[in-house]
Amino acid sequence: MRVLAERMRVCAEIAEVKAASGVSMMQPNRLAHVRDRMLAQGRAAGLSESFVHQIVSVITEESCRLEAAIIDGDEPLATDATRHSQIQAIDHIAIAVEDLETAVAELRDHYGFEVIERRSVEGEYSGMVSATMRAGGATFVVCQGTSERSNVSQYIAHRGQGVQHVALAVGDHTALLTDLRVAQADLLTGIIHAPGLDQTFTRRSTATGLQLEFISRTGGATGFEDDNVRELFESMERENVW
Template sequence: MEKIDHIGIAVNNLEEKITYYTETLGLKLLRIEEVPSQNVRVAFLDAGNVHIELLEPLSEDGAIYNHIQKRGEGIQHVAFKVGNIEEKMSELKEKGVRILSEQPVPGAGGSKAAFIHPKDSFGVLYELYEKSGKGE
């Protein structure tokens, strides 16, 4: 793991929450993007040494919608930047860690993502995140 890249926060209303994070907290909005593979719309905010991802479900299907229904709005995951996601997934699997997919899934900005089963990380959903070089 290279560093914590971002913290994903599940929200019901992206525009409302962007206003809070930019006008109240003073963070800079970097961009907004839809990620069809995850069924979300994402706002990327610069919080200095880490980014905040606000995640709004696009429909009643998907992990973010389910998270909000079960737990309400709030932190959904913590993402670690990795250099080679396939190698990191293989290494973790060899150590007995369950990954929620066999292959990385497409993420925002052309990135690759994979998630560690929260039962293997003390209730925290961790994302392995390999940047593509596009975007922030």
């Protein structure tokens, strides 16, 4: 299914180029060439020609339908559709505070959040202590800088305490990142990898004030990794952003 979805995404991008260039959707000679090549590959793989023909026909019909819809203006742009389909939910919200323990006590005592993880991470210049807290399906990561140079402390100095970034859970991280780059999203990092955890961060938006994180988890991973946080800190330090 992932391969088919990727093919449709590429077809949609091709349709956008055709629409912008005034090229017609249907190119019969090209279509016949592709069909003959697929049939030959199917025979070489020992597959029934009728079976391969049916598969090629179904894929071709959907590709043509999608391209025609985009060229005629009836279908959303591929990049928009793909980005929307990859974003699944809010994974967590990071909150920058001046006093971690005071914030933890308030969220615990007044709102029923429980601490599920504590962490202390240092970059070259930046450092923070944090507590991941959860109530039902809501997760907060409460962060306090450990020095004035910490990006968390810098954030508070410029913007006050509050939401530092919003993390969005995504499906196919690689496909999403490709589409974000095509859309010229202002990315701070590429994919930061860790076992069971991939993260990508944007720079802080001048339009919304938000920094977004895109996060994908596999293998039941629910927490975070020191190396990922450290790499984020180092990226922010290099560019002097907070």
